[in-house]
Amino acid sequence: MTHFFILHPGGLGDLVLAAPLLAGLPGRVTIAIREEFGALLPLFPKPPAEWIPLPGNPHTVIGSWPGGAEREAEFARRMGGRPIDVLIDASFRPTWFSPVVQGLAGVPAISVAAAAGRYELPQPERWSLPEEWRVAAVDWLEGQGLTPGEYIVCFPGGAPQALVKRWPAERFVELLRGQERPVLLFGDESEHRLLAELAPMMPGPGAYFAGRPADLALGAALLALGAAYCGNDTGPMHLAQAYRVPGVSFFGGGGEWPHYAPWAPGSIGLVHPLPCFGCRWECCLGRGLCVELLPVAAAAEALREALAAPDSPPAVRAFDTLEPLARQILADAAAVHRATQADRAAGQEVIVGLQRAAEERLTLLAAKHEAAAERGRRLEQWEQRLSALSPPLVRAVQVATGLGAGNIGDELMARAFWKALPGAVTLEVPLFADSAVHRDEYPAQHRYHAVDYSGGEGHIAHWPGLLAGATPVAGDEGLHFPLEFLRTRLRAFTERRIAVDAVGVGVEPLRTAEARALFTEVFGAVRSWTVRSEPSRAALLDLGVAAERVRVGADWSWLYSPQLKEEWARRTWREAGVDLERPLVVVNTVNMQWRHATTAVLAEALDRVADRLGAQLAFLANDYRDGDFFDTAAGGDLAACLRHRLVFAPRLYYSADEAIALLSCAAVTVGQRYHFLVQSVLGGTVPVAIARGAKIAELAGDLGLLSAGTVTELDPSHAAAVCVRAYEEREALRGRLAVRRAALRERAANNFSFLRELEPYASVFASR
Secondary structure (H helix, E strand, O other): OOEEEEEOOOOHHHHHHOHHHHHHOOOEEEEEEOHHHHHHHHHOOOOOOEEEEOOOOOOOOOOOOOOOHHHHHHHHHHHOOOOOOEEEEOOOOOOOHHHHHHHHHOOOEEEOOOOOOOOOOOOOOOOOOOHHHHHHHHHHHHHHOOOOOOOEEEEOOOOOOOHHHOOOHHHHHHHHOOOOOOEEEEEEHHHHHHHHHHHHHOOOOOEEEEEOHHHHHHHHHHHHOOOEEEEEOOHHHHHHHHOOOOEEEEEOOOOOOOOOOOOOOOEEEEEOOOOOOOOOOOOOOOOOHHHHOOOHHHHHHHHHHHHHOOOOOOEEEEOOOOOHHHHHHHHHHHHHHHHHHHHHHHHHHHHHHHHHHHHHHHHHHHHHHHHHHHHHHHHHHHHHHHHHOOOOOEEEEEOOOOOOOOEHHHHHHHHHHHHHOOOOEEEEEEEOHHHHHOOOOOOOOOEEEEOEOOEOOHHHOOOOEEEEOOOOEOOOOOOHHHHHHHHHHHHHHHHHOOOEEEEEEOEOOOOOHHHHHHHHHHOOOEEEEEEOOHHHHHHHHHOOOOHHHEEEOOOHHHHOOOOOOHHHHHHHHHHHOOOOOOOEEEEEOOOHHHOOOOHHHHHHHHHHHHHHHOOEEEEOOOEOOOOOOOHHHHHHHHHHHOOOOEEEOOOOOOOHHHHHHHHHOOOEEEEOOHHHHHHHHHOOOEEEEEEOOHHHHHHHHHHOOEEEEEOOOEOHHHHHHHHHHHHHOHHHHHHHHHHHHHHHHHHHHHHHOOOOOOOOOHHHHHOO
């Protein structure tokens, strides 16, 4: 049997167009593709026998992948483990990686795509849809209020590296808002914000799908069950055509027009030829005029035709709306631009050569850097010896728990902790990169070091460590954080036999043998613990920590004295669209592993609260980070499920004072984050908790908080009733919270009880 090996580094659309190539090969087929598209292969009319993930995308780098040596070695190993009779290079334009693969295969490569731009084989009949994905798609659609075969799929995004190729988003709104059919907005996870913003403007329930690579098969099923599609020239366009879904697509001249023009029945492409076509999206105008000129009226007519005649041959509609003079000016500008680009391409070859020379130079510099680091370590040792001869002065390392990564609660705890420290204690503080956009200054008393998730602060672990605040012992949300995150950081102290003291931390029960083993490995260097509650103390004792090493304090945040920026907060809410004369309910939710678990239920509860109280609903992200895992994405999911409008506070890395001031404007807050609830109390409002793990239950017990339910179990009637009660009884509840807050502030003063007895800190505390 002939063994074919196909190299295919292209995108989603190119992979769909490769389906007939795989179907036509008479033998065993192995294909190498980008890893994110692996979920699509089982849907092919004739899937390959095997697929291998590429080490990366060769279109985005020149010469090699940074840090990709292990993945490259694995790719070479898997290629070398089988005989290859025929090597087919299916790259539209061969990259630097093509000769690398040819060398590994040991046979010449046949290029099938470079000349024609697509495979000169007929596309197979409509792709089949496996029943498991059909069922999954129907379930998903029902959850969004959509019916198979009745909705229009719209993909307004695509090609983040070439934003100029997108038809303007407002045109999609104009095109679709008059449709009788509901609209499902479609894209990948990087387009979550765009889709969430457009969804309320579309007919129907405001549904959108922002899929991850693992969701590709589900996304294909959602496309297959649509009545029609409309969108930019992207991979989903070709995938919709593979399922013979009719529709309209918008083309510009920066890509490979007309190689990717519509090819399936019922598909219509709109294009406006210009003299600058062929620019590869390096536009001489800085904007996609070729796409912007496509008229909405023509798109609407084409969409009606596609729906009316889904079996009609594929068609292309070309337009010409430019005056002759404008066309000539554009032609002249394009000629100059292309000459410039040709010069740049020639220069690129020189740059590649210089890059290789620079890499050799960097290797030499790395060796010199290590020598300099060794000299630095010796200087630090001398500094330690000198400090022993000076008056009481202590330097310590604040162990990284995520400070500067985007979480406002971490900033709140850190500032309270720093304020409580004696002035003679100077800390080495690891900071993540987002600290650069945090809206507060870091105190000059301490020194700061840039780190990332994998580490980077081992060079400062020459002084005793302080594990301050946060919840460093937890496992219900996964082992990667905080246990594995702290493993390498605390190992540096263990290996040097340097003590670490935990001050004012939270501890949650560890329920698995793996988590408990990790605790034993990670926290061996910790000699004393002050924890924020009795349940935290009980959890430590259950893990085998001796009782005499554990004392109860409280969260550092209770020592914080906010400087309320009332006028700034009121102005910020008004500019966001909030009427402060009406009751304001501010919400904070997170996705993490519970994404969508209770979003629709919470939305129903909040809608009832808004109906009952005439309240406005607003959202505050207590974690600045972007991505589906964090608050802003969760807020977008919630907004898509609400009947009432959800106003978003600007997504900024607020200071603790700013976040507390924004919450002080609310009558009631509803939250899933520990410090969002704490900040609500510090701001003088009444929080309603949605329990997320042991720490929220612990906080609710200390404060006597009202609870709406948990992140996995939420009843809309109960949750709404609790929120209404919080509003109606807010004055009495505020008084009760003030008493609890004062008690916790007194308890937090006990966080330093061990340090007052242990060196090197005892002498500093004694001299205060």
